[in-house]
Amino acid sequence: MRVVSAVIIATGIVLAPVVWFGLSWLMSDEDYAGGAVDSTARIELEMLRQQIEDLQLRMSDLQTEIARLPAGGAGSNAPFLPDADGERQIWEQTEGTDLDYAQVVLIADRLNVNRGLNVAGGRYLSEKLGRPREDLSDSCQPMTNPELKEKLVTEQVGPIRVSMLQPAIESLRIVFENIRSVDPDLYSRINTAGALCVRRIRGTVNSLSTHSYGLAVDLNIDGKLDNFTDGKTQLGLTIMADFFFDEGWVWGAGFGREDSMHFEISRRQLDTWIAEGRL
Numbered sequence: 001m002r003v004v005s006a007v008i009i010a011t012g013i014v015l016a017p018v019v020w021f022g023l024s025w026l027m028s029d030e031d032y033a034g035g036a037v038d039s040t041a042r043i044e045l046e047m048l049r050q051q052i053e054d055l056q057l058r059m060s061d062l063q064t065e066i067a068r069l070p071a072g073g074a075g076s077n078a079p080f081l082p083d084a085d086g087e088r089q090i091w092e093q094t095e096g097t098d099l100d101y102a103q104v105v106l107i108a109d110r111l112n113v114n115r116g117l118n119v120a121g122g123r124y125l126s127e128k129l130g131r132p133r134e135d136l137s138d139s140c141q142p143m144t145n146p147e148l149k150e151k152l153v154t155e156q157v158g159p160i161r162v163s164m165l166q167p168a169i170e171s172l173r174i175v176f177e178n179i180r181s182v183d184p185d186l187y188s189r190i191n192t193a194g195a196l197c198v199r200r201i202r203g204t205v206n207s208l209s210t211h212s213y214g215l216a217v218d219l220n221i222d223g224k225l226d227n228f229t230d231g232k233t234q235l236g237l238t239i240m241a242d243f244f245f246d247e248g249w250v251w252g253a254g255f256g257r258e259d260s261m262h263f264e265i266s267r268r269q270l271d272t273w274i275a276e277g278r279l
Contacts, residue, residue, distance in 0.1 A: 101186050101236030102221040110231060113241060113254040117266040122201070122208035124267065125215075128274060132212050136200040143198050143214070151279065152196070152214055159187060162195040164214040167278045168265055172217065175243050186221075186236050193218035193225060193261060216264035226261045233260035248272070 158176030210216035248269030252262030
């Protein structure tokens with residue numbers, strides 16, 4: 001029996017890297033072409049990833065058990081020594097349980113997540129829309145530009161309440177409705193860390209962020225803020241990113257200084273709204 005177990009373990013050790021390579025290949029950019037399909041695919045792939053990691057850990061435990069057996073193994077009464085806490089606690093998704101959208105995962109191909117979408121940037125926003133106010137500080141202040149202020153709206157948009165320019169509010173509502181229709185559990189756990197904040201970028205004299213125009217929003221799962229610049233994010237944000245991409249939003253996960261809570265309107269989308277007379 002022990003020999004059979006050893007053979008199974010050896011086979012698993014050989015196959016696990018192959019399965020992992022196949023999983024990584026499946027997660028190439030071309031698989032993320034549309035939000036509704038991609039969110040389901042990401043969930044299934046994340047489940048497979050967790051199951052593979054679980055399998056590798058269990059194989060490691062079995063190897064340890066076999067190594068402790070006396071020579072010959074057969075008929076031995078040598079006990080199996082568990083982990084210090086009595087058992088290994090591993091998150092794994094099984095049918096009928098909730099997916100842990102707040103769990104932290106690596107951002108795959110991080111610098112290419114926006115696939116051709118670019119930020120507008122403070123200088124371009126100022127050229128096209130004017131400045132939201134003239135005097136800036138490091139703290140959030142009210143918007144005073146009359147033309148922009150006229151388009152500023154504060155509303156409940158899906159699961160969050162935000163202040164943004166009208167076209168951004170309408171676009172965000174579409175994003176959230178698409179998420180709700182495909183994944184209501186994720187939708188119910190979306191929270192925000194803020195949208196409109198008219199201030200200069202900290203460390204600069206007079207530079208503006210997209211938040212200053214009400215064209216960006218910071219989101220998280222269950223109110224748990226994502227760590228800044230660590231190359232990781234919450235699983236729920238990776239799923240949401242596809243829906244934002246479909247509506248022309250840039251994800252901060254692809255910034256040089258990763259900020260995966262941050263979503264902002266792309267330059268392409270901004271130009272579209274200006275051409276349509278919406279801004």
